[in-house]
Amino acid sequence: QVQLVESGGGLVQAGGSLRLSCAASGRTFSTYAMGWFRQAPGKEREFVAAISGSGGMPDYADFVKGRFTISRDNARNTAYLQMNSLTPEDTAVYYCAARPRPQLSRDSVWYGYWGQGTQVTVSS
Numbered sequence: 001q002v003q004l005v006e007s008g009g010g011l012v013q014a015g016g017s018l019r020l021s022c023a024a025s026g027r028t029f030s031t032y033a034m035g036w037f038r039q040a041p042g043k044e045r046e047f048v049a050a051i052s053g054s055g056g057m058p059d060y061a062d063f064v065k066g067r068f069t070i071s072r073d074n075a076r077n078t079a080y081l082q083m084n085s086l087t088p089e090d091t092a093v094y095y096c097a098a099r100p101r102p103q104l105s106r107d108s109v110w111y112g113y114w115g116q117g118t119q120v121t122v123s124s
Contacts, residue, residue, distance in 0.1 A: 001025075001026070001113075002024055002025060002026050002029075002032065002098050002100075002113040003024070003025040003026075003113070004022055004024050004025075004096050004097070004098060004113055004114065004115035005022070005023045005115055005116070006020060006021065006022050006094065006095070006096050006115040006116065006117060006118040007020070007021050007023070007118060008020040008021050008118060009094060009118030009119045009120045010119075010120070010121070011121045011122075011123065012086055012120075012121070012122055012123070013122070013123050014087055014088060014122055014123065014124050015086065016086055016122070017082070017083060017084045017085075017086065018083045018086065018120060019080060019081070019082050019083070020036070020080065020081040020083065020096070020118060020120075021078055021079070021080055022034065022036075022078060022079040022080070022081075022115055023076075023077060023078050024077045024078065024079070024098060025077070026077070029053075029072075029074050029077040030053045030054065030074040030102070031053050031100070031101075031102055032053055032098040032099055032100055032101070032102070032113075033050060033051065033052050033053055033098070033099040033101060033102055033103055033104040033105065034050065034051050034070075034072055034079040034096060034097070034098055034099075034104075035047065035048075035049065035050040035051075035097045035098075035099065035104065035105070035106075035108075035111055036048040036050070036070060036079075036081045036094060036095070036096055036097075037094070037095045037096075037108055037111075038090075038093065038094045038095065038120075039092055039093050039095070039117075040091060040092040040093075043092075045095070045108060046061065047061050047106045047107075047108065048060070048061055048064055048068065048081070048094070049061065049064060049069075049070040049081060050070065050104035050105065050106060051070045051071065051072055051079065051104060052102055052103060052104045053074075053101075053102030053103075054102065055071070055072050055074065057104070058070050058071075058104075059104055059106065061106075063089075064083075067083065067084050067085045067086075068081060068082065068083050068084070069081070069082040069084075070082075079096055081094070081096075083120070086120075086122045087122060088122045088123065088124045089122075090120060090122050091120060091121050091122050093117040093118065093119050093120075094117065094118050094119075094120050095114055095115055095116075095117045095118075096114075096115045097111035097113060097114045097115070098111060098112070098113040098114075099111045099112065100112055
């Protein structure tokens with residue numbers, strides 16, 4: 001069982017930055033791929049970024065490439081999402097998720113553990 005707790009969301013102006021953190025419980029964090037997803041009001045949840053258990057080969061949705069960076073610190077059982085050049089279209093609840101395999105995936109169905117979400121609001 002893995003419990004995930006996100007933090008770092010908030011209100012920021014367009015062009016600003018935020019860093020989201022996802023703290024995980026358990027001793028086998030490195031065996032889980034980690035993903036970030038988001039859901040805006042009235043929209044489906046969508047993939048943002050994912051990283052393998054070892055921290056290599058990150059994957060990004062096209063709309064965040066070059067702006068967002070996913071990383072993880074396995075010694076601290078924490079995953080991060082650094083978000084730069086934010087736009088109002090990035091406004092959403094952001095969720096971190098853990099997949100009980102080290103290989104990453106873009107499909108949310110493969111992630112068995114989810115955090116409670118953190119609100120990110122970008123003002124114009």
